[in-house]
Amino acid sequence: MAPRTQPALAIADYSVSCALGVTRAEVAERLFAGHSGLVAPPFALPFTTLCGLVPHPLAPLSKAFERFETRQARLAYATLAPLLPAIESCVARYGRQRVAVVLGSSNAGLDTTERAFRELARGGKAPPAASLHDQHAYSAVLALIEALTGVAGPMWFVSTACSSSGKAFASAARLLRAGLADAVLVGGVDALCEMTVRGFRSLGVLAEGACQPFSSERSGINIGEGAAFFVLEREGDRARGSSRDEPALQLLGCGEGADAHHMTAPHPQGDGAERVMRAALAQAGLDASQIDLVNAHGTATDQGDSSEALAIARVLGSAPVVSTKGYTGHALGAAGAIEAALCLLTLEHGVAPASLGSAPLDTALPIRVLQASTRNDYKHVLSNSFAFGGSNVSLVLGRRA
């Protein structure tokens, strides 16, 4: 084993909402049974596609918080609720100033801004200034979380398009290691917006049916939505504060970097992807042979899948590879966090999902794609997220032996 360059961090608790469901149990059941969450979009479009929509109605915010009302805020609230006891425990142990919030998002409150703009275009009233701060802006969800939990440490959104919430983990980990916080609520949230569906269509990379990552018939992505939140603490602190029967899940390493190649196309050989995977492994102190499963970015675009496959093959050889985009769609700024949660479900349940939509496999890709759900003693999972602007991140998550 290579020497660890940074200490592991404890994931004390986590929560996820996505196209597969709104509880960990519901998501795990559908994920491991191979059920896709992709459905027809909830708005009219002049073309055909599928979206990864959260499958249940999201409860409105209570009266006290209604000024923050957006689908983004509802997703954040629904996903935060199960973690309130864990956050309360952190506030009690460390103090409210020592609990930070670092989240990723690409859209912020755009879902509501779109509706307001459409109303304005029809001759209605422009939204009040308050909606800029309490709904449209990234900080709206931070203000909601501050009001709900009382935490008062450093708080921000990372917004680097589709790598946002993967990079939120790296940012949160630095805060903990630098001693600038004692616990961090980390994760990501993005609600489905018409603009992103139409935007990916304009780029010619939106699938008409269900996406098919790593398949020879892949034809583009589906847009998804959701949120996943995690309570991150230093390992020693967590050990002192926790009961013994809790899962020993860990963030082991993060790698960040840039392609410096093109705004929307990856480096064709996956050089940038390779660098962040190697950096994440180095930080985790793991050899490539110790990675039991790769959760690929795998959006099912022609170029994206082929460049990532080349990079995975160079770094991790024949490690089994899964893309979960066929279940959830691509949740953009929330994708890294949602997929980190799916990786933790694999570590907890000892089951890896089938890479849904991968048949017929693209045999030109030099990787081993898991085509059936597989039971194993999974200990270390690597998860990739790549974004516009060539922004790349790779995470290594683990289960303490």
Added chain:
Amino acid sequence: MTSLHVRAMAVWTARYPSLAAWRERAASEPSTPAAAILGARARGRASMLTRMISEVATTATQAASVELARVALIVGSAYGEMETTSQLLTMMSEGDGALSPARFQSSVHNAAAGLLSITTGNQGFSTCLAAGDATAAALLFEAQAWLAEHGGEVLIILAEEHLPEFFAHNETFEAAAAALVLSASPEQALATLAPGQPAPDEIVRAEHPELGRTPVAPLLALVDAVSDQKSEVLVPAFGAPLRIALRYKAPR
């Protein structure tokens, strides 16, 4: 806790297009940033926000003698590419609602950071943060945490363009950008910042008498405090404002 050593600073606003003009309050006719580093083609397509970020990134790194092609980059903006987003919203409301792919790819919060990385060949760390009025505080925390782990230098930039008409009907501020090169080493430092102490009894707003209620105001206040060799500055944050102590090698 790691101190942050200020190696260089840069400011751009439409009427004060340099740090010197800003400091002297020597107002000129409103202009747009040269953003020469982007090259004519990319500059022509770039938003005001991207041009401002490119301009102060270039000026600050040149003043600090660090390479933009290698420096770690932390960009902050509370609202991001608002003008481009507004253009896309308009396109969506017309005809069949088709969007321009060039506009769509330029609407992401990291459009400027991505363009700078591609233009300079910087394959290293960059990130983009948003935290409303607390965005300046977020940049300082992220810079502190990054330097604690990696050493060297980090370039922080905070920028906001005009709000589009959609949001500007009852809230306006002037476009502005500020940048600081922060170092883990005290060598050649203009000032040393010791950030992070909450000041619970203080109320500080992200507001500037000339520019309006802009999230850039706290970083401009920090630039002014360093220039005036003040001993502390308060920066708005969630919870309570941050009290940042400033030290100088040779106080006046």
